[in-house]
Amino acid sequence: NGISTLGNLLAESAGCKIHRETLVTGINRGPGGRWQIDPDSRDGVGEEFDDVVLALPAPQAAELLPAEPPELAGLKAALSATRFQSQWSFMIGYGRADDVWSDEERYALVNPDREHPIAWLSHENAKPDRISSEFTVVMAQMQPDWTLKNYDVPADELIEKVNCEVMQLLDKSATPIWHDAQRWRFSLPTGILDANAARTAESTGIHIAGDSTTGKGRVSLALQSGLDLAGRLIDA
Numbered sequence: 001n002g003i004s005t006l007g008n009l010l011a012e013s014a015g016c017k018i019h020r021e022t023l024v025t026g027i028n029r030g031p032g033g034r035w036q037i038d039p040d041s042r043d044g045v046g047e048e049f050d051d052v053v054l055a056l057p058a059p060q061a062a063e064l065l066p067a068e069p070p071e072l073a074g075l076k077a078a079l080s081a082t083r084f085q086s087q088w089s090f091m092i093g094y095g096r097a098d099d100v101w102s103d104e105e106r107y108a109l110v111n112p113d114r115e116h117p118i119a120w121l122s123h124e125n126a127k128p129d130r131i132s133s134e135f136t137v138v139m140a141q142m143q144p145d146w147t148l149k150n151y152d153v154p155a156d157e158l159i160e161k162v163n164c165e166v167m168q169l170l171d172k173s174a175t176p177i178w179h180d181a182q183r184w185r186f187s188l189p190t191g192i193l194d195a196n197a198a199r200t201a202e203s204t205g206i207h208i209a210g211d212s213t214t215g216k217g218r219v220s221l222a223l224q225s226g227l228d229l230a231g232r233l234i235d236a
């Protein structure tokens with residue numbers, strides 16, 4: 001049912017207070033030494049915490065951390081140094097009659113040698129109850145190198161190029177009826193956060209979870225890192 005299902009189920013089972021649609025703009029120590037989160041709205045202002053877990057791409061986490069106390073300096077530097085690759089994603093809708101995905105046995109094509117501009121191409125109709133029968137929908141995840149070259153080009157200007165690559169791969173010829181695109185600046189980690197820097201900072205109450213700590217962009221690994229950290233915090 002889509003990637004948001006896991007988050008919704010976790011939120012439901014945790015039974016805790018969640019501030020949705022709230023951008024954190026900074027994390028600071030209050031006068032009593034506890035942590036305060038600065039949100040972009042009044043919602044949640046004034047609450048203080050002994051521990052804060054940051055589970056977002058490492059370079060973005062680095063920007064939220066204050067310069068003090070000094071035990072955070074190593075973590076801030078290590079987070080900034082943890083590299084991520086970027087990725088353009090295109091969802092493209094074709095008319096059903098164009099029959100762009102005729103191989104019903106395959107739901108996706110993956111590019112293991114990284115030689116092709118498309119890293120992953122999937123047939124969204126293969127997912128139950130997802131796509132209206134009017135359309136054939138494919139999802140094209142573009143290679144990091146291709147993404148970098150085209151990072152600042154508007155999606156509407158890229159769609160023709162992307163469609164050409166898709167058609168060549170599928171050996172078809174069709175024009176998209178519609179498309180949607182998302183540019184992920186920090187899509188998948190290519191490095192791993194220095195675990196020593198993270199451990200040193202834990203004495204301040206600042207903790208890191210998520211795929212920055214696993215070095216691999218996998219939902220299961222990110223989730224496990226959060227569960228492991230939660231276990232350590234509960235036991236402490």
Ligand SMILES: Cc1cc2nc3c(=O)[nH]c(=O)nc-3n(C[C@H](O)[C@H](O)[C@H](O)COP(=O)(O)OP(=O)(O)OC[C@H]3O[C@@H](n4cnc5c(N)ncnc54)[C@H](O)[C@@H]3O)c2cc1C
Nearest residue numbers: 022023024055056089184187210211212217218219220222
């Ligand atoms: C295009 C794409 C395809 C992928 N495909 C797969 C796949 O098929 N299988 C797989 O296992 N993994 C896949 N991944 C990788 C997977 O999505 C990540 O590894 C995983 O989501 C990492 O989880 P996380 O909790 O560490 O961080 P994220 O999922 O990145 O969550 C971080 C959250 O923090 C929020 N956030 C960031 N900054 C702030 C702020 N200042 N204030 C408030 N909130 C903030 C973000 O909005 C986001 O919700 C894919 C990733 C991408 C981009």
